[in-house]
Amino acid sequence: MPEVPPQMQVMTVIQPGKNSYLQTGWQSVPQPAPDQLLLKVKAAGVNRADLMQRQGLYPPPAGESDILGLEVAGIVVQVGTEADEHWLGKTVFGIVAGGGYAEYALLHKGHAMTKPEHWSWAQAGAAAETFLTAYQLLFHLGGLTAGQRVLLHAGASGVGTSALQLATLAGAKVAVTVGRADKAEACLKLGAELAINYRCTDFAEQLTGHWPAGADLILDPVAGDYLQNNITVLADDGLIIIYALMGGRLIEQFDLAPMFKKRGKLICSTLRNRSNQYKAELTKGFVTAFGEQMMHDRFAPILNQSFHWNNAQQAHNIMINNNNIGKLVLEF
Known part of the structure; x- marks a missing residue:
């Protein structure tokens, strides 16, 4: 596996509130807890909750990353002590409580789903939350x-x-x-x-x-x-x-x-502030009910447009104006 650098680029919110804007910055690469996977992020979905968080109306749950982004897709580059090492190098996608708009993100081991081979990274980044x-x-x-x-x-x-x-x-x-x-x-x-x-x-x-x-x-x-x-x-x-x-x-x-x-x-109903166990059971239920159909291309996320992650503000503007049919995605 490639060496994980100590610092990563992230998208940060400047002046949270009605006049907020997005700007790239630097943070330390997060270290996985025992039950987490560290992903090299390839794509992250854009959700209306991201817009609300920018305005200060939807803060992340206590202890979670304050970086925007509720779903990611990427390659597992490190595993926690309680996570199976078989995940190393695997291509996965899943929901996160925060942290998606970054080069690296943490994903609970029970929230990881295997990326279908026929899906692009943009599709995988758009799938989990919705x-x-x-x-x-x-x-x-x-x-x-x-x-x-x-x-x-x-x-x-x-x-x-x-x-x-x-x-x-x-x-x-x-x-x-x-x-x-x-x-x-x-x-x-x-x-x-x-x-x-x-x-x-x-x-x-x-x-x-x-x-x-x-x-x-x-x-x-x-x-x-x-x-x-x-x-x-x-x-x-x-x-x-x-x-x-x-x-x-x-x-x-x-x-x-x-x-x-x-x-x-x-x-x-909300999903973001549910427990990790609830989200793991929900993920398992979804894969049990629809995993085979997902792998056989019976359904897929509907993509409106993908953007280089530096253009996150452009993606947000489209969502603010309700111009999208399906998902908006940031690619890294």
């Missing part, structure tokens, strides 16, 4: 089964396109909401049976006409004003899972009565 989030929401929390109806808001996002693929493979019926015609077209090509442009029509009215019985499961990163319409289109005994607050955290004049009538359930 597919594990989608798997968690759809199956671990949502209990999705074949034939059920799923509504995905932000259907063309990284999580949206990942959830669309997994739900379709599981035999579910999928509808999505999007903000542009090209995003609707992309989702239909991935298997959605209905793609609603919320800028042109009322999604609740259109979905009710398409699915009179309602959606069994709704995955919502918007919240805010969407919640009341979510209840309108929810099936009896249905479940709404909110996993982000893009539309705001406050809801005025919210009426719970329709939720009671439908015996509806509401869950709020």
Whole structure:
């Protein structure tokens, strides 16, 4: 294995807040704890959580790296004392609680997944956070089964396109909401049976006409004003899972009565602050359920664009303006 240098380049946040910007800097290469792997990073996914962390709204969990980046792909160059040495030299990808925007990053041994040979580094860097989030929401929390109806808001996002693929493979019926015609077209090509442009029509009215019985499961990163319409289109005994607050955290004049009538359930979910054991079990569950299909190219992350990691600000600007279909990735 190549010798690991003492210092590495990282992308740092200058002036955290609304006027923050990104700049390269230097830090010491982290040393793996007994249960960790050290990766030479080849690619790192860009996620909306990175934008929130820049603004000071989503700090890393205690003890984790304050460097941006929640998913990485790379080559294992060092292993902790409790990690199997068979990982050395292997090409892997996985979720991290921070530290992805750097030349080297630490990955818990239970969070490492083998990179499919047919995937590029950019694809591997774009896969872990969105597919594990989608798997968690759809199956671990949502209990999705074949034939059920799923509504995905932000259907063309990284999580949206990942959830669309997994739900379709599981035999579910999928509808999505999007903000542009090209995003609707992309989702239909991935298997959605209905793609609603919320800028042109009322999604609740259109979905009710398409699915009179309602959606069994709704995955919502918007919240805010969407919640009341979510209840309108929810099936009896249905479940709404909110996993982000893009539309705001406050809801005025919210009426719970329709939720009671439908015996509806509401869950709020995050992944970053879960325990390492939870994430390891989630990773194992995903690989057990979908690993073979992943290796046989039955699904893959949808890439919008990849950037040299020095151009991280450009990638962030695209995400800020909601111009991406699928994932944005930094390559090293």
